[in-house]
Amino acid sequence: MSKKLISIIAVIIAILLVAFYVFNAKKIKLPMQLKSAGGVSVSALMSKAVELEADGNLIEAKVIYQKLTNDFPGSKDVMSWQKKAEDLNIKILFSPVVTAKCIVYTIKPGDSLAKIAKEFKTTPELIMKSNNISGEKIFAGRKIKVYNAPFSILVDKSQNILILKSDEEIIKSYIVSTGANNSTPIGTFKIVNKLPNPTWFKAGAVVASGSPQNILGSRWLGLNLAGYGIHGTTEPQNLGKQATQGCVRMSNPEVEELYAIVPEGTEVIVID
Numbered sequence: 001m002s003k004k005l006i007s008i009i010a011v012i013i014a015i016l017l018v019a020f021y022v023f024n025a026k027k028i029k030l031p032m033q034l035k036s037a038g039g040v041s042v043s044a045l046m047s048k049a050v051e052l053e054a055d056g057n058l059i060e061a062k063v064i065y066q067k068l069t070n071d072f073p074g075s076k077d078v079m080s081w082q083k084k085a086e087d088l089n090i091k092i093l094f095s096p097v098v099t100a101k102c103i104v105y106t107i108k109p110g111d112s113l114a115k116i117a118k119e120f121k122t123t124p125e126l127i128m129k130s131n132n133i134s135g136e137k138i139f140a141g142r143k144i145k146v147y148n149a150p151f152s153i154l155v156d157k158s159q160n161i162l163i164l165k166s167d168e169e170i171i172k173s174y175i176v177s178t179g180a181n182n183s184t185p186i187g188t189f190k191i192v193n194k195l196p197n198p199t200w201f202k203a204g205a206v207v208a209s210g211s212p213q214n215i216l217g218s219r220w221l222g223l224n225l226a227g228y229g230i231h232g233t234t235e236p237q238n239l240g241k242q243a244t245q246g247c248v249r250m251s252n253p254e255v256e257e258l259y260a261i262v263p264e265g266t267e268v269i270v271i272d
Helices: 003-028 042-054 060-069 077-094 113-120 125-128 252-261
Strands: 102-106 143-147 151-156 161-166 169-175 187-197 200-202 206-207 217-225 229-231 242-244 267-271
Touching: 042 060, 060 077, 077 125, 077 169, 102 113, 113 143, 125 143, 125 252, 143 206, 161 252, 169 252, 217 252, 229 252
Parallel strands: 151 267
Antiparallel strands: 102 143, 151 161, 161 169, 187 217, 187 267, 200 206, 217 229
């Protein structure tokens, strides 16, 4: 065989190999064509999840997003699926949908939202949101959903994230700010007081709630460590950074969400 023919064959083989890898690389970049262990495509699973959520089947929709996350951990969309599952967790919490972590409670004469919340270690706000109750007035004989599983909070300073958990299930993760120069104390704490629209008592001044200078934002969840807590912020641009005097800051909408969910006594673990 001549050298010229050998060279031509080698070039053809090289072209075929390049074409093979390019073709397969393109397929790898098209996660919509991938199939789960059960043979269902990503696009079909996503369509089903959207349909279920639109129909109010929140639990089933969440299960599909969790399946996508578990079956395709290398996908570029995995963070989006995880966020969808977490957003659905909050929707389920704030809806009348009853899960294994809830009970159906019949309101008794003499009950109040605060009394029911204290009995089941939850919050009046969560009872109101999950039962579409718009005021403090409740009526004996009505059946309501009460979430009675414990919540806990994990703050990871290395990533500036706060994770809300129920038992060992991650409910939602939030981007936060922690203490400058790693000053947020580590350890296990508890929420011991909660204040809506807190006043900021700083050295030499009292800053009213709602003031642009009030760094506490719209909610305060105080820890059993004097001066430290989880609160809102007037500096949302610093979320994700070590930028506080030691407290944990959240965006105002997200701290309001957390405030409604977790009762006093909730465990807060802070790690480096």
